[in-house]
């Protein structure tokens with residue numbers, strides 16, 4: 178006999194109970210082994226995601242979309258990237274969910290149940306672009322630590338909720354108010370309840386915008402658990418880290434919020450450009466606010482083949498943080514010349530815009546299609562890489578796909 182330690186009878190009985198029938202060769206299962214039917218479901222099942230999504234990390238869960246999955250005008254939940262800094266809350270009792278609004282600069286601390294929020298304030302729906310500040314990080318050199326996002330950490334879903342401004346007016350602000358900070362129900366990776374994985378937020382002028390929501394629905398349904406059920410702050414156009422999931426407390430601060438992931442190199446970039454790899458002092462780092470102009474070709478997939486003489490119809494989305502995108506172009510000659518794409522207006526401010534073009538190729542062979550957006554201030558995407566920064570944020574380089582004309 179080999180020296181494997183076999184499962185104990187008592188453990189086997191317990192497992193049999195959970196599996197619901199006899200585990201036939203259960204006595205020879207290695208000790209410590211968990212039968213597949215008792216193991217956690219895979220993340221695609223767990224979070225109801227498409228199997229084409231890419232898992233970047235499982236502790237905490239981080240997942241991004243492949244670019245062709247982002248082809249929809251409004252991103253369905255199954256194609257929405259997941260970014261967690263901690264552990265997803267385990268037991269959410271919606272009936273007992275309370276939002277506390279407090280802080281140095283609040284007239285009167287208040288508490289709202291979900292029902293209060295839904296019944297006392299008007300509901301608003303907006304399509305809002307949420308992009309992780311670190312989207313595109315994988316391309317920077319020297320490399321930055323953190324999830325190696327390629328280009329799929331962006332979404333534009335339709336969010337419904339109450340305006341943050343309406344709640345702030347209901348509690349009353351002191352004129353010392355500077356920042357609205359969120360606190361949430363997720364757990365620190367250490368499981369220490371004293372520690373918060375992340376607590377960020379937005380300055381007052383962003384908090385007061387029409388489109389800044391405390392949302393309770395996404396794409397017409399309850400927000401999926403992994404995206405912040407039952408209540409989420411949504412501040413479109415800003416790094417998505419400002420949009421707190423599972424929010425149970427807002428704190429009106431009389432200074433720039435100093436919660437976890439507000440300082441150092443977290444969601445901050447050098448105020449002035451630095452050389453790649455350069456050390457940057459804390460006081461020379463600035464908090465990321467509006468995200469830069471960017472675009473993605475979501476159809477066709479890179480590697481597409483088309484027959485000679487046929488036109489290729491491309492399409493995609495473009496966004497520019499707080500700004501509108503004013504011009505969308507493509508190039509098939511590595512950026513030597515650019516042609517204009519058709520560009521739609523956004524559904525509302527802070528929603529991504531859709532573009533399309535019909536492309537003729539001069540002859541058979543290999544081509545790349547590069548896409549470049551220009552925002553309302555005349556700023557265009559860099560062709561290859563923008564300025565390096567210690568944590569690899571804000572990579573808004575032109576998206577490129579390869580095609581073969583055969």
Ligand SMILES: Nc1nc2c(c(=O)[nH]1)N[C@H]1C(S)=C(S)[C@@H](COP(=O)(O)O)O[C@H]1N2
Nearest residue numbers: 258259260261262309361404417418421422
């Ligand atoms: N409570 C809480 N809110 C959070 C986070 C988090 O870890 N905890 N991650 C933030 C970051 S960094 C991003 S990019 C977005 C991701 O949102 P999503 O997972 O719904 O796509 O949520 C933000 N809100």
Ligand SMILES: [Mo]
Nearest residue numbers: 260309310418
């Ligand atoms: Mo993020």
